[in-house]
Amino acid sequence: MMLIKLGGSAITDKSKPLTSRAGDIKRLAMEIAGAEGTKMIVHGGGSFGHIKAAEFKLNEGFVDDSQREGICLVQKDMRKLNAIVVDAFREAGVPVASVPAGAITLFDNGQMVKFPSEVFIHYVKLGIVPITFGDVVVDRARGISICSGDDIMLQLAKDTDAVKCVFVTSVDGIFESYPPGKDEEPLSEVGPDTVIRFSSEDVDVTGSMKRKLDLMIEMASSGKEVAVVNGLVPDRLTDALKGNDFIGTRVKGD
Template sequence: MPLVFLKLGGSLITDKSRPYTPRPEQLDDVAAQIAAARRERPDLRLVLGHGSGSFGHAAAQQYHFQRGAETTADWHGFAEVWYHAATLNHLVIEALHRAGLPVIALPPIASVSTHEEKIFIWDLYYLRAALEAGLIPVIYGDVVFDQALGGVILSTEALFAYLARALHPERILLAGQEDGVWENFPQRTRLIQEITPQTFAICREHAGSAAEPDVTGGMKTKVEHMLALVQEVPGLQVVIFSGQTPGNVQRALLGATPGSVIHA
C-alpha cells in the first residue's frame, strides 16, 4: 500500500502576519480534500504533519526562544512555544475530525529527543501501530528536549526527514501558500517545475524565502533539506505546491504533481 507524507504549511493554515490567528475555512477545505482523496483511494496510507505558523513562530519570537534553554526565562519561552503549537494542533485535529478522518495526534515532545538539534531517539511504535490500524497519525513542528542544548524547536520537515529514512514513503507533499519554488522571488513569474541535484546549483540563488519570518528556515533551506533527502531515500519524490489552489491537495494525494517536484 502506498505511503504518503503530507505537510500543511503554517502559511497555509494560519495568517502568519497576525500572531495566533488560524485560517479555519482553509483548514476545513483542506480537511475535506484529504477525506475525498481517501474515499477515492482507500488503500492510501497517510502521515500528516503541519507547521506552527503564526502560533509557534510568533511565540518563539515573542519569548526569544529558538535554540537552547538554560535560564528560567528560556524554559518559560520553551513552555510558551509548546502551548501555542499544541493549541494549533488541536484546531487542526478538530478540522480533520469534522471531515470524518480517523486522526491521532502524536506530539513530538512526548516521544522525540535530540542531540544538538539532531533526532537520535524517536519511538516509532505508536506511529507504526496507527498506520497498521488504518489511522492517520498527525505530527507537527514542536519543541523537544535536547541532551546538549536543553530544549530546541524541531520543524515538521526535520520530523518528516527522519520518518522518511525509516518508513520509505513514495512521496512527501509540502502544501503552502506558494505555487512552488520560484526562480524569481518575490516577482513570482517563473516557477521552477523540476529540481534535481544537477539543476539545483543553478537555481539555488533564486529559491526565495517566506514572506513572513519563520524560525525553522525559509524556502531555500527547505529545498536544500529535501534535495538531500531524495538522494538518501530511493524513489522518493517531494512536491512543493500551493494548498490554496482549489483541489490541489486532493490532486496531489491522488498522484498529480502541482508546483515544483524534487527528485534524485
C-alpha cells in the same frame, strides 16, 4: 503511504498571532480524506509557534530562565493549533491521533537523535492517521531545540514505506530566488543541480528555505516522490495526492 506536511503559512496567517486559516484547514482535510491510501500528517506552527519561539529565542537553546515561560507558551499554542487541525479531520470523517513531537522526540546539539516512528506506523496499521507537528523538544546538550515539521518529515520518510511526500504551502511552488520577484513563476522541477538564489531575509526560526529544500532533495534521493503545492488553491493538493498533473514543483534527488 503518503506523508503530507501542512505548512504553517497554509494553515495560519503568519502575520497575525494565533490566527488559523480555519476554512482552508477544513478544505485541506477533505482533500486528504478523498485520496486513497494510508497517510501520515505533519503540520507547521505558523503564527501559533514561530512568533513566540523567536521572541524567547528558543532556537538558541536554553540560555535564560525567562525561556521557561516561552517553552510553556509555544507548546500550549501549538497544541491549540493541533486541536483545530484534528477537529477538521474528524469532521471530514478521518480517524486521527495526535502525537505531539515534544513528548516523544530527543535532540542532541540541535540534531534529532530519537524519534519513535514505530508509534506512527502502529497507528496506521490500526487504520488511524497520526498527526504530529513542529514543537519545542528536549536537547541533551542545549537544553531545548526547535524540532521543525520538516525534520519530522525527513525522519518519517527514512523510517516508513512512504512513496509520496507532499509539502503544502501558501505559494505555487519553489522559486528561482528568495524572496521571489513580483512576477516570478515557480519552477516546475528542482534538483541537486538547480541554482537558487537565497537572501538572508528568508530565515525563520526553523531554518532557511535552503535547508528545507535540502531536506526535500534528501527525501527524493531515497526514491520518494516529493512535491510542493499551494494549499490555498482548491484541488492542488488533491491533484498531487492522486497522481494527476498538478501546478507546483516536483523535487528530484541525486
